[in-house]
Amino acid sequence: MLSSLCSLGTKVIPPVRTGSFALGSARYFNDYSPSKIAAARKEMIRLRRLDQYAITLDHLEQFGRNCDDKKFLLSAQFCYRELPIRLAYRIYDLENMPFGMSNMSTTKTVRDWYIYSLIDMLDFGRPKTYDDAVAFTEVLRNIYDRHSGTMEMMARSVFSVKEEIExxxxxxxxxxxxxxxxxxxxxxxxxxxxxxxxxxxxxEQMRDPIPGYTGIINRNTNPYDVAQLAIDQAQQVCNRQYGQTVPVSIYSHKDRTFSYIPSMLRHILFELLKNSMRATIEQHEFDDELPPIKVVISDGDNNSDIIMKISDEGGGIARKNINRIWDYFYSTSKIQFLGKDGTDFGIDSPMCGLGYGLPLSRLYAQYFGGSLEIVSIEGYGTDAYLYLKKVGDQEEPIQKLLKPSL
Known part of the structure; x- marks a missing residue:
C-alpha cells in the first residue's frame, strides 16, 4: 500500500524549492519570512482539499520489514506526500479552537510550529534518491523535536480558558x-x-537492527514485560514525589506476545499506574501498609483482544465525577507544568502532571481499535480495563475536514 501511495507523490505535492538549507548532523535551518508563511498558507488551502490516507499497524510493519535503500526512499516519499496534508489540517484546527483558544500566545506558538514544519517539507521537495531521503530524514528529525513541547503548550491554553470560565x-x-x-x-x-x-x-535500524522490531513496531510485544517496565517507571516517579511507593502484583502468562507499539502501551500503563499509586497513597496516608495494585493480563487463545486490568484500593471516584475524568480540564490535584521546554510524557514528568493522562491514554488505546474503560467503587477503589486488538488490521481514525470554499 505505502509503495503505491508514494508513486502519487509527484502529482499530489510537486517539489517546491524556494529556500536554502544548512544540513548538519542533527539540525536543519530555514528562514520563515512573511512571504514564505503567506505562500505556505496558500498551499494549505490546496492541501486541505486532499484526503489523508489511513494506515494500519500491519501496513507499517509489512512495508518496513527488512528495510533497504529502496524501501527507505519510499518511506521518505510517503512521509513527504502525507505529512504536509496532516499538518495543514491541524493548522486549520488550531486556528479554529473554541473559547478564543486560537488567540492565546501558547496556541499560536504551536500553530507556528506546524507552519514552520510545513514550510520545511515543502521547501525541501519530494525526495528522489536515497541521498535525498537521508537528508530529508534530518528535516523530519528536526520537526519531531520541534513539536515535543506541544502537550505542555496546549495544556497552558486549556488551563487559561478554565481560569477565565471560573x-x-x-x-x-x-x-x-x-x-x-x-x-x-x-x-x-x-x-x-x-x-x-x-x-x-x-x-536507525538499517544501521543497527533490533530483533523483532520494524521501526517502532515490535512483532513480539510482551504485555508482561511492558507492564513491568511501566511499573518500575511509575514507582520511580511515585518515590520521588512521596518518598515511598506502592507494591504492584502482575497476574499473567509471561510468554504471550502480539504485534504492537511497545512505547504506546507503556505510556498508557504508566499513566494508569501513576493515577492508582497517587490515589492509594493519599487514601491510606495513615495506614501501616499500602494495599497492592493488581495488574491482570488476559490473553486466551480465542481472545480477539489483549485485555489488561489495573485494580487499586485508592478510594474510587464519585459517581457524579466519573464522566468528567475524560475531560482535559478535570484534575483532582494541582496541575504541574514542566517549563517551556517540557516534552511528551516520560518518567521525568511529575506525579500529577498536566491532568491529561486519562483522556490521552484513551486516545492512544483507541487509535488502532482498542479502548480504555474505567469502573469505580466510591470509597473503595478503581478498575481500569484496557483492550488492545491482537490483529493490526484496524485503520487509524482519520478525521475528515469539511472541504474549504474559496
Whole structure:
C-alpha cells in the first residue's frame, strides 16, 4: 500500500524549492519570512482539499520489514506526500479552537510550529534518491523535536480558558465544546508522531537492527514485560514525589506476545499506574501498609483482544465525577507544568502532571481499535480495563475536514 501511495507523490505535492538549507548532523535551518508563511498558507488551502490516507499497524510493519535503500526512499516519499496534508489540517484546527483558544500566545506558538514544519517539507521537495531521503530524514528529525513541547503548550491554553470560565462564575460544563476539538487535534497528533517515529526508527535500524522490531513496531510485544517496565517507571516517579511507593502484583502468562507499539502501551500503563499509586497513597496516608495494585493480563487463545486490568484500593471516584475524568480540564490535584521546554510524557514528568493522562491514554488505546474503560467503587477503589486488538488490521481514525470554499 505505502509503495503505491508514494508513486502519487509527484502529482499530489510537486517539489517546491524556494529556500536554502544548512544540513548538519542533527539540525536543519530555514528562514520563515512573511512571504514564505503567506505562500505556505496558500498551499494549505490546496492541501486541505486532499484526503489523508489511513494506515494500519500491519501496513507499517509489512512495508518496513527488512528495510533497504529502496524501501527507505519510499518511506521518505510517503512521509513527504502525507505529512504536509496532516499538518495543514491541524493548522486549520488550531486556528479554529473554541473559547478564543486560537488567540492565546501558547496556541499560536504551536500553530507556528506546524507552519514552520510545513514550510520545511515543502521547501525541501519530494525526495528522489536515497541521498535525498537521508537528508530529508534530518528535516523530519528536526520537526519531531520541534513539536515535543506541544502537550505542555496546549495544556497552558486549556488551563487559561478554565481560569477565565471560573472567574466568570460559569460552570465547567461551559467548556464541553473544547473536548471534541482537542480529541480531534490530539488524535491526529498521535498519527503524525507515529509516522515520524516509524520513519526515523527505520533509518536507525538499517544501521543497527533490533530483533523483532520494524521501526517502532515490535512483532513480539510482551504485555508482561511492558507492564513491568511501566511499573518500575511509575514507582520511580511515585518515590520521588512521596518518598515511598506502592507494591504492584502482575497476574499473567509471561510468554504471550502480539504485534504492537511497545512505547504506546507503556505510556498508557504508566499513566494508569501513576493515577492508582497517587490515589492509594493519599487514601491510606495513615495506614501501616499500602494495599497492592493488581495488574491482570488476559490473553486466551480465542481472545480477539489483549485485555489488561489495573485494580487499586485508592478510594474510587464519585459517581457524579466519573464522566468528567475524560475531560482535559478535570484534575483532582494541582496541575504541574514542566517549563517551556517540557516534552511528551516520560518518567521525568511529575506525579500529577498536566491532568491529561486519562483522556490521552484513551486516545492512544483507541487509535488502532482498542479502548480504555474505567469502573469505580466510591470509597473503595478503581478498575481500569484496557483492550488492545491482537490483529493490526484496524485503520487509524482519520478525521475528515469539511472541504474549504474559496
Amino acid at each position: 472567574r466568570s462564575g460559569k460552570m465547567d460544563t461551559e467548556l464541553d465544546p473544547i473536548k471534541p476539538a482537542l480529541d480531534s487535534f490530539y488524535t491526529s497528533r498521535i498519527g503524525i508522531r507515529i509516522l515520524l517515529e516509524q520513519h526515523l526508527s527505520l533509518e
